[in-house]
Amino acid sequence: MKKIISLVFMFISCIGIYAQQIMDATAAYKKANDLLERLTIEEKALMVRGYNKFFIKGFEEKGILPIYLSDATQGVNIRNNLPDPNVVKQLERSTAFPSPILLASTFSPDLSYQYAKAIGEECRAGGIEVLLGPGLNIYRQSQCARNFEYFGEDPYLVSQMVSQYVTGLQSTGTAACLKHFYGNNTEFYRKRSNSIISERAMNEIYLPGFKAGIDAGAMSVMTSYNQIDGEWAGQSSYVIKNILREKLGFKWLVMSDWNSVWNLEKVIKSGQNLEMPGSYNFGESVLGLYHQKKITEKDLDDMVRPILATCIAMGFYDRSKYDLSLLDKYQEHEKIARQVAEEGIVLLKNRDNILPLDPTKNRKILLTGKFIYEIPRGYGAAEVIGYNNVSLIEALQRAFGRTVYYIEKPTVADIKEADIVLLSMGTRDKEAIERPFALPKEDESLMRYVTKNNPNTIAILNTGSAIDMSAWNDRLAGLIYGWYGGQSGFEALTDIITGKVTPSGKLPMTIEKTFEDSPAWGYLPKGASLYNELKNEHLINVYDVNYGESVLVGYRWYDTKNIEPLYPFGYGLSYTTFTLIKPRLSSKKMNDQMIRCSVTITNTGSQKGAEVIQLYLKENQPSVSRPEKELKRFKKIFLNSGENQTVEFEITPEDLAFWDDETHDWKVNSGQYSILLGTSSRHISHILSFTKE
Numbered sequence: 191m192k193k194i195i196s197l198v199f200m201f202i203s204c205i206g207i208y209a210q211q212i213m214d215a216t217a218a219y220k221k222a223n224d225l226l227e228r229l230t231i232e233e234k235a236l237m238v239r240g241y242n243k244f245f246i247k248g249f250e251e252k253g254i255l256p257i258y259l260s261d262a263t264q265g266v267n268i269r270n271n272l273p274d275p276n277v278v279k280q281l282e283r284s285t286a287f288p289s290p291i292l293l294a295s296t297f298s299p300d301l302s303y304q305y306a307k308a309i310g311e312e313c314r315a316g317g318i319e320v321l322l323g324p325g326l327n328i329y330r331q332s333q334c335a336r337n338f339e340y341f342g343e344d345p346y347l348v349s350q351m352v353s354q355y356v357t358g359l360q361s362t363g364t365a366a367c368l369k370h371f372y373g374n375n376t377e378f379y380r381k382r383s384n385s386i387i388s389e390r391a392m393n394e395i396y397l398p399g400f401k402a403g404i405d406a407g408a409m410s411v412m413t414s415y416n417q418i419d420g421e422w423a424g425q426s427s428y429v430i431k432n433i434l435r436e437k438l439g440f441k442w443l444v445m446s447d448w449n450s451v452w453n454l455e456k457v458i459k460s461g462q463n464l465e466m467p468g469s470y471n472f473g474e475s476v477l478g479l480y481h482q483k484k485i486t487e488k489d490l491d492d493m494v495r496p497i498l499a500t501c502i503a504m505g506f507y508d509r510s511k512y513d514l515s516l517l518d519k520y521q522e523h524e525k526i527a528r529q530v531a532e533e534g535i536v537l538l539k540n541r542d543n544i545l546p547l548d549p550t551k552n553r554k555i556l557l558t559g560k561f562i563y564e565i566p567r568g569y570g571a572a573e574v575i576g577y578n579n580v581s582l583i584e585a586l587q588r589a590f591g592r593t594v595y596y597i598e599k600p601t602v603a604d605i606k607e608a609d610i611v612l613l614s615m616g617t618r619d620k621e622a623i624e625r626p627f628a629l630p631k632e633d634e635s636l637m638r639y640v641t642k643n644n645p646n647t648i649a650i651l652n653t654g655s656a657i658d659m660s661a662w663n664d665r666l667a668g669l670i671y672g673w674y675g676g677q678s679g680f681e682a683l684t685d686i687i688t689g690k691v692t693p694s695g696k697l698p699m700t701i702e703k704t705f706e707d708s709p710a711w712g713y714l715p716k717g718a719s720l721y722n723e724l725k726n727e728h729l730i731n732v733y734d735v736n737y738g739e740s741v742l743v744g745y746r747w748y749d750t751k752n753i754e755p756l757y758p759f760g761y762g763l764s765y766t767t768f769t770l771i772k773p774r775l776s777s778k779k780m781n782d783q784m785i786r787c788s789v790t791i792t793n794t795g796s797q798k799g800a801e802v803i804q805l806y807l808k809e810n811q812p813s814v815s816r817p818e819k820e821l822k823r824f825k826k827i828f829l830n831s832g833e834n835q836t837v838e839f840e841i842t843p844e845d846l847a848f849w850d851d852e853t854h855d856w857k858v859n860s861g862q863y864s865i866l867l868g869t870s871s872r873h874i875s876h877i878l879s880f881t882k883e
Contacts, residue, residue: 221499
């Protein structure tokens, strides 16, 4: 049976939900002015700086309650180190959801909505008014150990996932905080880094995700640690007033990242509203600056007003702090977390269909490597411990029984005697560091040692971004990118290994063969070396990070420069097969109206499964350098064996636009364009052409 699916921007349909739940800005600001008049200069000075590490100061006698801000994108980081732990009743547990980059691998905005809604419900149960997420910095290079917190390398994919994340989270009454604004694409001494980004790259690559989140109604934004053109983002009028407020139209609360600013007077005059966490010693105080007449009361009013308006619009001052009824939804949240893991784990290699493994078959399955008993996760602000955690060995032995056995340091004989080797490896990515593209020597040696001695090795990689696999990738029979799967990630992984679940995840970034192939190669200062633990970030030796690749980030770089990746963006295997047939355009000419592109997808295999149809656009004879292709639409389709659907995409003139540095605006050229339909950036099935008149 054929079904016609019309693809539209999902966030448009959600604006109505947002409007019903959040007060109009005009009304909120009117009420904010009324509250502002009740505050003394001393109280205003206290409100513009955080207190108790994660709170906005309140004055309950004046109707202004303290507001709790909590990390992060993939669940609630339960804080046990607050100076005053009695200010809030912490949750006893929170669900450890899969990492956002795994969520992005689902290519499912619907799941992003459900994922964020579940997190928002736990926030409401725990008295958390603002979740410090989603994190949405672009994956520019593989060594950034915070990539696991983000949504990949493509601005369109990021925008679609973030838009639904914001809508889902805020449907619960929890405010989203978009972070980190902007140009925070390295963690190497991030407070010393100065991002130099062209106007075009800023508009085409690094701002679209933030714009999508703002358009979806995000109620707060966090500025980043790095400098932008020589000034720290959190105290930059250009970043906050010109870009965030004027260009993107953001009306609500702007906060600094924790201890990310250095000049209090600049902070106050920059458009910033809240300096966090408020404990840093600037050598002068807000009141001191006021009494010295370096700042005015109007400066403080301008800072406090958006804080109050945001809290009023969200209803923070008028509702019960805790919604304990939501504590009954943990089981539902676990199911969502598991579904995300099932749809986001990526099968990259399956030689001779070694997978799935039949659990009823009697054979020796050797398990070795890392993360056998430990739940892999990223560390830092985003760390979520979870509950009901299921280890890899526990999940596998539930399915396979004693046919799966673990040997920590297998001998050559152990490896050769096994019918199958499951080799678990990965990294422990962490905020504030960069980690090498190459695995540690001991881990790399184990990968080579095992793959050399058993051709039936299936590798399971638990990590937050790409790693160097060049020495042993070709020896593998199977390769599964498990990311950081959260508390039930290994159960989902086991279901994929056994075939109970057909894999459907797709890479949201490119895996390069060597780091030298990356557009960011050479970003470290001359003579610098990576560190494992952050020792200091003193503001000496500020270094420039030149984004010389401009708009050629990720697959845009590899495809345009004709550099073959190890695994391309958008790639992922299934246990079934799909074909794309009958591509059609509603017109071969585009004026100022949209055209429609349709294609029929058929499940030609024997298993039910899902495929992601990806639509890329290319200007055939551009007037400026443009990427070989750019993702503009995608749709994940679930089909039974033999079933087909016809999918329809709408393409508008805006989809053809590029940023023109001369006019400082978007521009669409007339001429020939190509639509490329496929299942990854390197697996294109059909190319259609049309003319923009």
